Amino acid sequence: MSQMIRTSLDALSDLLSAVGMTRPLYVCSRRWTSRLPDCAPVFSHFEPNPDFDQCAAGVSMFQRKGCDGLVAIGGGSAMDTAKGIKAMLLSTSFPAALLGQYPGSHAYPLICVPTTAGSGSEATQTAVLYVDGQKHSLSHPMLLAQGVILDPSLLSTLPADMKRSCALDALCQAIESFWSKAATTESQMIAGPAMQVIFHWFLPYLQGDRQAAEQMLHASYAAGEAIQMTRTTAAHAMSYQITKQLGIPHGDACALTLPYLWMRLTRDPAFIKPGSMLASRMGVSFNDAPLLFLGLCLDTGLYPPRCADPELLDYLTDSVNIERLGNHPQPLTREDIRALYIQALNPAPEEMAEKALALWRHHAE
Numbered sequence: 001m002s003q004m005i006r007t008s009l010d011a012l013s014d015l016l017s018a019v020g021m022t023r024p025l026y027v028c029s030r031r032w033t034s035r036l037p038d039c040a041p042v043f044s045h046f047e048p049n050p051d052f053d054q055c056a057a058g059v060s061m062f063q064r065k066g067c068d069g070l071v072a073i074g075g076g077s078a079m080d081t082a083k084g085i086k087a088m089l090l091s092t093s094f095p096a097a098l099l100g101q102y103p104g105s106h107a108y109p110l111i112c113v114p115t116t117a118g119s120g121s122e123a124t125q126t127a128v129l130y131v132d133g134q135k136h137s138l139s140h141p142m143l144l145a146q147g148v149i150l151d152p153s154l155l156s157t158l159p160a161d162m163k164r165s166c167a168l169d170a171l172c173q174a175i176e177s178f179w180s181k182a183a184t185t186e187s188q189m190i191a192g193p194a195m196q197v198i199f200h201w202f203l204p205y206l207q208g209d210r211q212a213a214e215q216m217l218h219a220s221y222a223a224g225e226a227i228q229m230t231r232t233t234a235a236h237a238m239s240y241q242i243t244k245q246l247g248i249p250h251g252d253a254c255a256l257t258l259p260y261l262w263m264r265l266t267r268d269p270a271f272i273k274p275g276s277m278l279a280s281r282m283g284v285s286f287n288d289a290p291l292l293f294l295g296l297c298l299d300t301g302l303y304p305p306r307c308a309d310p311e312l313l314d315y316l317t318d319s320v321n322i323e324r325l326g327n328h329p330q331p332l333t334r335e336d337i338r339a340l341y342i343q344a345l346n347p348a349p350e351e352m353a354e355k356a357l358a359l360w361r362h363h364a365e
């Protein structure tokens, strides 16, 4: 199903009419209320990495205020919360909502307005929500937004560390989609250019460049479209408990493991074709591509937390969703995953870090 896309928040009332919504529930933080109509119902009781049960309060407000659709304004957490509310509205019970059983005949239209260039949730039918500390992905065609507003001016007030983390999320999504076992020529035609744009505009975006914000917003939307087609791979699967246990933002958590997963892939003959295509888009050699990624992370201040606690490493290892790893282009054993966590959560060897930084700085000149 195609989405209606606008490029300015000023077009919201037009988009509301286009999707047939007259009384939206706005799912957003309070900071956006000055941009909304007076007395508009606002649900803001959600947190980063939202819990599914937080959505129940949103359902109550939706019904109490007589709403007929949802407008999510924010990052992945706001958009995924809105999708969680919609899932509950469409289903008959909490477990049915989790299982994607949506017999409801009401469509409850959804409009997504991303205020970060990152999750790509505006382009997907998936919501990542937590239940009792465990990650659940809700995925259903009815959770895809009917309308999207990609307005780069909304990104201007984001703090630099959030910009970086969200952009790293989009970058990992584009790369993981590209090398996913489920990748097709069509999905790679979306993921490849998205990755290239994010690499190219990463630093100007962090420095506040307006054109870079526009480019990043569209590229992260494209990365969302790409993972909608392929789903993500090991970097995402390994990220969720890094975020939960160590409080590291989602995009940063994905970017900590991705270069080491990539280095392992370069030793696999089956990776030569996709790896060469990715490296060529980045303008570096096959073996240097993961180092360039690592250099970007180091240069923009993403440092590993230093984690040597064997119990935590075991917990992280055992928490990885094996099903999600089935999409990764290389088999990984439990020992592989544990070794990857040790690498990702501790400083890179000095020689590797120096080479990575030199590559990235040369690339960014």
Ligand SMILES: [Fe+2]
Residues within 6 Å of the ligand: 119, 169, 173, 236, 250, 254
């Ligand atoms: Fe992500």
